Amino acid sequence: MAQSGPADQMINSQAGVKYWQEADASDNGMLGGVLGVAGFASVSRIDLQGSRTFLARLGIGAKRGRNLVATALDAGAGIGRITEGLLLHVAEQVDIIEPVSKFTDPLKDKAGVRQIFNVGLQAWQPPEGVTYDIIWTQWCLGHVTDDQMVEYLELCKSVLTPNSGVIVIKENQSTSGADMFDATDSSLVREDGTFLRLFERAGLKLIKSDMQRGFPETPTKRLYPVKMYALKPAS
Numbered sequence: 373m374a375q376s377g378p379a380d381q382m383i384n385s386q387a388g389v390k391y392w393q394e395a396d397a398s399d400n401g402m403l404g405g406v407l408g409v410a411g412f413a414s415v416s417r418i419d420l421q422g423s424r425t426f427l428a429r430l431g432i433g434a435k436r437g438r439n440l441v442a443t444a445l446d447a448g449a450g451i452g453r454i455t456e457g458l459l460l461h462v463a464e465q466v467d468i469i470e471p472v473s474k475f476t477d478p479l480k481d482k483a484g485v486r487q488i489f490n491v492g493l494q495a496w497q498p499p500e501g502v503t504y505d506i507i508w509t510q511w512c513l514g515h516v517t518d519d520q521m522v523e524y525l526e527l528c529k530s531v532l533t534p535n536s537g538v539i540v541i542k543e544n545q546s547t548s549g550a551d552m553f554d555a556t557d558s559s560l561v562r563e564d565g566t567f568l569r570l571f572e573r574a575g576l577k578l579i580k581s582d583m584q585r586g587f588p589e590t591p592t593k594r595l596y597p598v599k600m601y602a603l604k605p606a607s
């Protein structure tokens with residue numbers, strides 16, 4: 373697609389939310405319909421397994437020798453696929469950020485779900501005194517500009533449990549040599565180098581990273597590579 377100027381300036385957050393308001397409130401809707409493509413029905417399960425393994429490498433998990441935590445934040449949570457499939461298994465309480473309230477309404481009375489913030493990442497204001505052991509942000513950072521992402525990460529840093537808290541980012545990767553704008557949902561697929569620059573700008577250091585493995589691939593369809601980054605305050 374032809375682009376002019378920094379690709380992140382093409383992001384229109386209202387257009388992004390409008391796209392998602394029309395999406396199905398299902399795992400398949402959250403994953404852009406990919407679960408309905410022949411051979412791809414296992415993508416959500418494989419994604420969650422990859423995330424569980426990544427958290428285990430950080431010492432977090434339900435198995436012996438790993439630690440459970442008190443609080444997690446699921447950012448850009450959609451219908452709570454990650455809250456239910458991952459975070460509630462390792463954290464006592466989970467807060468949620470998600471701009472589309474029809475996705476989160478069914479989560480209001482779910483055991484373990486504490487506060488739901490129906491705003492975009494760029495408008496989120498953490499309540500006074502709250503801290504999180506895990507802040508998980510997956511498949512939604514493409515909806516905010518580079519500056520908004522840095523501001524969001526700075527906020528995350530300020531509400532992370534001192535020393536032990538960790539921020540995890542799990543996002544698609546552009547491999548075309550540039551960040552790629554997608555007009556369908558008004559989002560940006562960033563390159564690894566862009567993520568690393570923005571993390572540094574936000575005062576975060578990378579403590580672990582891994583590629584998601586095991587996604588299916590067919591002769592006619594291949595998903596973007598997906599990378600997981602674990603971050604802590606640089607100082």
Ligand SMILES: C[S@@+](CC[C@H](N)C(=O)[O-])C[C@H]1O[C@@H](n2cnc3c(N)ncnc32)[C@H](O)[C@@H]1O
Nearest residue numbers: 392402448449450453472492493510511512515
């Ligand atoms: C691809 S879905 C991923 C949902 C969830 N993270 C998952 O992996 O199942 C993208 C989500 O980002 C949300 N979203 C759109 N704009 C956003 C914004 N500005 N800030 C945070 N989330 C946003 C959408 O409403 C949608 O729920």
